[in-house]
Amino acid sequence: MSRKKILIAKKIQNKIANRRIIQLFIMAEKMALIGNNDLANRYVEIARKISMRYKTKIPKEFKRHICKNCYKFLIPGKNCRIRIYRSRLIIYCYICKKFTRIHIKNDKKSHHI
Numbered sequence: 001m002s003r004k005k006i007l008i009a010k011k012i013q014n015k016i017a018n019r020r021i022i023q024l025f026i027m028a029e030k031m032a033l034i035g036n037n038d039l040a041n042r043y044v045e046i047a048r049k050i051s052m053r054y055k056t057k058i059p060k061e062f063k064r065h066i067c068k069n070c071y072k073f074l075i076p077g078k079n080c081r082i083r084i085y086r087s088r089l090i091i092y093c094y095i096c097k098k099f100t101r102i103h104i105k106n107d108k109k110s111h112h113i
Helices: 005-032 037-053
Strands: 080-084 088-093 099-103
Touching: 005 037
Parallel strands: none
Antiparallel strands: 080 088, 088 099
């Protein structure tokens, strides 16, 4: 197979992988809302395996719904706590008792005129 055909095949595989990851996260959200946390965690596990297998990134909006330590699906108020402190988003997981800090960029800074 020529190099060009291999690159095209990889692009198609990555597109399919991205679609599957997004679909799995949407299904995980639905299962978490129903109350089936085990199935939601399983969907997240499968999505992570797909992203590792095809070396694609999980989209940022979905990545924040995964605990960085135990890789469980986070549902604010049920199994995690979210706070904003000094331009940081702090997500505390009730399952593994670890927290993640995400820096929030300030678009408008206060200027004294």
